[in-house]
Amino acid sequence: MIMTNNRCPWFGIVAASLLFLVTGTFAQGKPNILYVTFDDMNDWVGVLGGHPQIQTPHIDRLAERGVLFTNAHCVVPACSGSRAANWTGLNPVNNQVYGNGQRIERTMPDAVMLPKDLENQGYVTFGTGKLFHGNNEARFTEYGPTYNKWWPITSKETKILKSAIQTGGPYVKHYIPRLGITLPLNKMPRDRNKGSTTIESFDWGIIDRPDEEFTDTLCVNYTIEKLNQKYDKPFFLGLGIYRPHQPLWVPKRFHDLYPSESVQLPEIYQGDLRDVPEIAQGFGRYAVTSGSHKTTVEWGQWRNAVSAYMASISYADAQLGRVLEALDASPYADNTLIVVWSDHGWHLGEKEHWGKFTGWEPSTRVPLIIVPPKNAQPQGFKPGTRTNLPVTLLDVYPTVMDILGAKKRKDLDGHSLVPLLMNPNAEWDHPAITAIGRGTWSIRDSQWRFIQYFDGTRELYDLENDPEEWRNLVQDKQFIGVVKRLSKHLPVDNNWKHFVRYGEFKAIVPADGSPILLYGPAESIIYESKDVSKKYPDVVKKIEAYLKENKISRQRVNIN
Structure with missing residues (x-):
């Protein structure tokens, strides 16, 4: 099956809803849009129940205002591919970005992105932080502060002296006099890029500095500034919050929320990878996007890492809270569409993996919340609704265009989520499809996950009875029908x-x-x-x- 855009089966219902939207919207001006993305945030948020100790009050309250998609998944579990799909509205077959090894500016230099699409239809567009994986500024009318993952450490301070590398020892020590700290804070040897003269990002710990020295705080300050200004056009305001992406450094008070000795570790099944293909074991154990689980455990850092990741999520949540408070106090409170999403998930030891870029649930499942404008809500919409139907970030672009009443491109690959905003149990025949490099696909419906690797090997999980994906059922003959049904959704890239x-x-x-x-x-x-x-x-x-x-x-x- 080639992933292509199909006409919505609820066309009549959606058309009627959109007529309502357009009529209500244009009477008071086109809706604005606040478009917020997190980086590497998995389902460890309160409303998704991914971790029992997590504190995300602002994300939780936002879900009460809109629709929470509890079975939402990324298109590619890596920054470049996920964001390329979301911003272009095209799947990897059509944009050729299957991971961080490819960039949209190279595979499709003339691709139409959501901000430019809206700008061409009369919007003024603003952006700040990490929105794309690469150059951001040229895609917006105005761009505020970009992101720097190392702050509060300066770019100059990230450079390690060659003499320090040659000193020897289990890990390279890098002292920063201005901050009075020695990196890495976790005191672990690096699994990746050994011998590099740049500090390792797979690090966590407390750097006790003011909020204003952290990149996301500055980006949120800009966002709030934009919400306090007046415009003669509707606006698109994009905010890319970098945390909880590593390094896991955030202001101290967020670390204090999660004492490492009391945090609950992810539930792990010893020998979990025994029943998966050899290539899948590599996806789990290779230190590609982060360090290895083996090293993290051997150096006694598992609890500290979990604590720091949770602290980073709570910091990111607090930044979202500042923005929502500013929006609610602004003249745009009733006429702004809010979309909040994460580009992909993150493993913290599950499947012996740290980081992203696997076909399993911790890597693909993401928070996704959509709150329609108060003065232009779809018929049937109820705040605080949840839907467990499978959706992907590819569906966000057409949804935004429908809610805004904007002209929608015919080549968009996703499916508008407006029917699910109207009825969370609407008929929905679209599994969530995720690409993990060229030739490897993960198919997720409401109960099952089917993975086919580029070498033809496969996995099958019953998430309803095995939510941790501990038992690969692909060899069980009683599920041949399930495999056959899900296999029909495997995309074909004829390139x-x-x-x-x-x-x-x-x-x-x-x-x-x-x-x-x-x-x-x-x-x-x-x-x-x-x-x-x-x-x-x-x-x-x-x-x-x-x-x-x-x-x-x-x-x-x-x-x-």
């Missing part, structure tokens, strides 16, 4: 003829006859960030020979 697993390498064979792309070995197989075909020509030749000699026609190939 690529073959996806090949060859030991610790991944080969991608273009359909147009271009040279094979090769990624690996080991963890480099995951992100597809650097083609190593010229470095390993013998591997390429063996793959080419195998495909030719065996006359392989299937797209997914596993050579052992």
